[in-house]
Amino acid sequence: MKANCWMGRNTVEVREVPDPAILNARDAVVRITSTAVCGSDLHLYDGYVPTMKKGDVIGHEFMGEVVEVGPKVTSLRAGDRVVVPFPIACGDCGACAHGMYSVCENSNPNAGLAEKFMGHSPAGIFGYSHMLGGYPGGQAEYARVPFADVGPIKIEDDLPDEKVLFLSDILPTGWMGAEMCDIKPGDVVAVWGAGPVGQFAVVSALLLGAERVICIDRFPYRLGYAARVGAETLNYEEADVLDALRDMTAGRGPDACIDAVGMEAHHPTTAVHAYDRVKQATRMETERPHALREAIMACRNGGVVSVIGVYGGLLDKFPMGALMNRSLTLRAGQCHVQRYLKPLLGRIRNGEIDPSFVVSHRMTLDDAPRAYEMFKNKEDDCNKVVLIP
Incomplete structure (x- = not known):
């Protein structure tokens, strides 16, 4: 065959x-x-x-x-x-x-x-x-x-x-990503990655009761898909994501954040992206975890970070202090x-x-x-x- x-x-x-x-x-x-x-x-x-x-x-x-x-x-x-x-x-x-x-x-x-x-x-x-x-x-x-x-x-x-x-x-993956957020009426959910999994996470979060879903990516056509299924969109090459999410949530941050990107994320800051690319290429780390770092830093105090993007091993510069000190819940899984x-x-x-x-x-x-x-x-x-x- x-x-x-x-x-x-x-x-x-x-x-x-x-x-x-x-x-x-x-x-x-x-x-x-x-x-x-x-x-x-x-x-x-x-x-x-x-x-x-x-x-x-x-x-x-x-x-x-x-x-x-x-x-x-x-x-x-x-x-x-x-x-x-x-x-x-x-x-x-x-x-x-x-x-x-x-x-x-x-x-x-x-x-x-x-x-x-x-x-x-x-x-x-x-x-x-x-x-x-x-x-x-x-x-x-x-x-x-x-x-x-x-x-x-x-x-x-x-x-x-x-x-x-x-x-x-990808449909169950997007759904599980939203389900792990424990969405309640009125919640704001942010989704990193407007690929098909991110698009299904948007659909799922809205069906599970989110009031607003904000989707973050750099490709206008992918953001267009997310917008057509109900997301507000944010192009990270045109705006600082953390500042924009604070403005969009009156300074509070999203109630839940979904990482639908995983190990090969990009970052608009050349130095940060180059750092991770070099470490990944030399196998000093296996991930470029830009989306995960941002999701943790953006999430409101006491919120949930849901990880459905694929990771393979080790990552650097993980904001453990933010996760612990701000009572965040991290959930993940295939x-x-x-x-x-x-x-x-x-x-x-x-x-x-x-x-x-x-x-x-x-x-x-x-x-x-x-x-x-x-x-x-x-x-x-x-x-x-x-x-x-």
Whole structure:
């Protein structure tokens, strides 16, 4: 089959790779009908996620048709149309029992490797390094789906792929980011990053009762997407973010702040940005945490900072004094996607959310290398690429 493979920093290639097969009684094989390029994939593309190997199949946002199931899978059968969550979860461990699927205790066969980096291992993830399981990803014609009786959700109506595909990751991620803010009526929420995850965080915060949502980015077209779903916008290349947020909140600061950027943030101050780029390039730190620093400094006393942007390891100049002395709450996590599938599918069916608004480009799987370059370099106002195998 054809699959998009990581071939080294800033290089992906569509290659012929072996077809997936049932390896475990709880496996399924899915023929992929739609897959997408995620902002998290750019961290792989840029070479900042360790334990990638040349030829690894990448991609973790996908859906399709079940073509084969293992003998212990009773919830699915060939022909079912499914969306597959990006974290792989067994459904039986203590973490899964508490709905914390992205830290499943059984789905990462390389847990020892992850423990060296993180202390304890999170769940396995499709197409996201050997540290997180070495599972082939979903930017391919077919994928093996472990624990298929736990993860995939059946789509039993005629909703088009683009309305449900993002249940695999970015819609639940945006929702969880807003949910972790404990939003109350009248709250002001600030979101760093107006990419698709940030856009869904805006939508989610408003649906959860925020009175105002302020979205921060530097690309006018991305801020335009955020504005169309109800955000006030702030371009950090045109205004000092901390001063602007004080002015917009009468000096108080947002009640909650969401970091939807993660490890490759930019900063308008050349010296600060250069400092982090040098330390990141020399692996003295793995992150450029500008958005996180600002979110902590901007948040009102006693507020919540919610982190859904991906981080990989170590960062410098973390404002721990602000976090501690001002009674801030810091919450973070890879999304527990399985927890949100049914509720969010219900909201899509009811017309409360139409996730397809984020899609700007539709391309074939063969076009994946071009899609990565467009998405990374923000060419042609590229917001979200869906690949059709």
